[in-house]
Amino acid sequence: MNPSQPASLPAPTTAQAVKELMLQHDTYSQFLGLEVEEVGPGYCRLRFTVRPDMLNGFGALHGGVTFSAADTAFAFACNSHGRQSVGLTVTIDYLEAGRPGDVITVEAREESLKHKIGVYHVRVTNQGGVGLALFKGTAYRTSNEIL
Known part of the structure; x- marks a missing residue:
């Protein structure tokens, strides 16, 4: 625990500390209004x-916004262990269209973590x-260590 931190407050986890550091510089996620609700080792949920x-031109949520939100949750999840991680390959399947006013939840879960490679599934729901x-x-x- 940090000596300057009151004993009643828990020390921040690595995942939380990485999230705070990443959010300070992620103006695109701020522009999209992404709110990170929870992070943990290999996990992120945002809304x-x-x-x-x-x-888009048909009045549905643009696929690029959906992709960006999923990519952001992926980034928080894969960097949550404190080692800088970068995407090698990503794919997305669009199932339904989001609509104006929808509250979207994006949840990333680690499926596999090895020394050099991590695999993550991200689910986007309304x-x-x-x-x-x-x-x-x-x-x-x-x-590269992040912290």
Whole structure:
């Protein structure tokens, strides 16, 4: 525990500390209004509300916004162990269209973690639990410590 931190407050976890550091410099996620609700080792859950400026020409949530939100959750999850990780390969399957005003939840879970490679599944759902997208990401874990 940090000596300057009151004994009643828990020391921040590595995942939380990495999240704070990453969010300080992630202006794109701030622009999208992504709210990181929970992080832990190999895990991230975030939310955002679909705004009118996020819609495509048919009035549905733009696929690029969905992809960006999933990629952000993937980034928090794969960097949560404190080693800088970068995406090697990602894929996304769009299942349903998000609509204006939808509250979207994006949840990333680690499926496999090895010395140099991590694999993550990210599920994107609306406020009714309807699946909007499934994202799979493979991350390369560098030897660079984040903190």
